[in-house]
Amino acid sequence: MSLSRRTNARLVDTISDLLIRLDSKGKIVKRPRKVYPMMLFGMLNFSRTLLE
Numbered sequence: 001m002s003l004s005r006r007t008n009a010r011l012v013d014t015i016s017d018l019l020i021r022l023d024s025k026g027k028i029v030k031r032p033r034k035v036y037p038m039m040l041f042g043m044l045n046f047s048r049t050l051l052e
Contacts, residue, residue, distance in 0.1 A: 012037045 003011070015037035020028050028036055 015040065 012034055016033045019036050019040070020033075
């Protein structure tokens with residue numbers, strides 16, 4: 001399933017906001033917002049590939 005660029009951008013922004021809110025220790029900085037969700041997506045993709 002392919003998502004549009006706008007949908008991808010909204011999804012990354014939403015996950016980024018969620019990760020920042022869940023970070024109780026304040027280790028995630030707001031500046032590189034797209035880095036953390038993209039790392040999460042990469043880990044999920046790798047895990048799925050590893051388990052197949």
